[in-house]
Amino acid sequence: MHKDLDGRPRVLGIRFGVNPNSSSLGVDVTYLLFGGTLAVIASMAIGAWLRTLRSSAQEYGAPPPPPESQP
Amino acid sequence: MKVRAEWFGGIVSLERPRALVSINRAMMRLLGFADSARWRGPETDQLSAPTEVHVVLSKRCSAGCTSCYVDATPQGAALSLQDAKAALDRLAAHGVFHVALGGGEAMDLDYLFEVADHARSVGILPNLTTAGLNMTPALARRCRVFGQINVSVDGVGERYREARGFDGFALAEKALRLLRKEKREVGINTVVSRSSYPHLGEIVALAKRLRLNEVELLRFKPSGRGAANFESEDLTPEQARGIFPKAQWLTVRHRMRVKLDCSFAPMVFWHRPRRWVAKFFGVVGCEGGNLLASVLPDGSITGCSFGGPDEGSILDPAATRRAFESGFSAFRSYVARAPEPCNTCDYLALCKGGCRVVAKAKGDWWQPDPGCPRVMEWRATQPVRRSPFKILS
Secondary structure (H helix, E strand, C coil), X not given: CCHHHHCCCCEEEEEECCCXXXXXXXXXXXXXXXXXXXHHHHHHHHHHHHHHCHHHCEECCCCCCCHHHCC | CEEEEECCEEEEEECCCCEEEEEEHHHHHHCCCCCCHHHHCCCCCCCCXXXXXEEECECECCCCCCCCCCCCECCCCECCHHHHHHHHHHHHHCCCCEEEEECXXXXXXXXXXXXXXXXXXXXXXXXXXXXXXXXXXXXXHHHHHCCCEEEECCCCCHHHHHHHCCCCHHHHHHHHHHHHHHCCCEEEEEEECCXXXXXXXXXXXXXXXXCCCEEEEEECCCCCCHHHHHHHHCCCHHHHHHHHHHHHHHHHHHXXXXXXXXXXXXXXXXXXXXXXXXXXXCCCCCCECCCEEEECCCCEEECECCECCCCXXXXXXXXXXXXXXXXXXXXXXXXXXXXXXXXHCCCHHHXXXXXXXXXXXXXXXXXXXXXXXXXXXXHHXXXXXXXXXXXXX
């Protein structure tokens, strides 16, 4: 069991906004300006927000069933 | 909210705030999800599918920009409506959250909004980049279907003509005003070249004046018609070192969200931001074939719109699955085989060697990005290798 993944429920990362471009969004300068403090605050706030949205969570892009369960 | 399982736990797509949130397995369980089959595999940096895909709907455009990266022409190829819908169905089945629709000029396609509606219907958020040259109030109203819309503006006033080869600034500004009347998520895309670099402040000031939500700064790439101008328009070493502090200054000065595209990552990491903060906020370099993939007008899948091998057709379910599961080795293998000085860089896992397309244009796909300030410094310390043939001659 991986301690970081299976231990305490955690937000591992956040990418705010969406990208309309041909190249991927690499650096959102705004968030690097505020550094670690903002990361900690965002992690706690988004974690709490996810808990309140728990009832609306829908699985998306589910993995295919394992071979033994396929007809 | 939509949740996609990944080896580390999952990715949550939030509508408000608009964000993709990576969570661990314990948080997935807390949200009510059973253990996923994807958690049984080995730990890897690789996602099960991209989170965003750039769909090049066409290489058709009549604007004739001098440095168009897809070499668009008025008769360029286009993905048909039927194939575009099939592509979106396939991407949704793999759990892709966002598509960036572009071209060419996607607004010139009379079925663009049908494509966008279809994306919404299958659970994908469509976003758009346009030059905005033919924008009308009615079209702007229909653009509400998109998430983020960015209008390409490479200079203010006369500088627009200098960058693109025609005078389209007034039309682009009109498009921004019309779009902003209809929605908040409207921004500007600006290609940063050697000649436009000193004037980036004018673009950010324009975005502030029009109450837009972001400015995205895109590195000039040696692709399409841009390849011919790359040597003269690539950033100077001073500009490469200065782009990140300049973007920070513009963010603070104009209180505007400024973003730098993936190919600028080496220029950012040279300033040594804290790695865990960068990782947390998704500050990364080349994510071709992992976070990002592209679908071209002939249906072929590539790791990046600017280059990389054809990985198969999006219209072929088996080829698509193969590409996402085990393809894109031209992008995914770089970290493992990175040469000096990338292999001694603390940021290699985030940066991934910078832009492969620039590296290839300068000689070799597998070499470090030659525009990286650290690479330039390292090369300056290496003894000059003289060809024996030159000496003999």
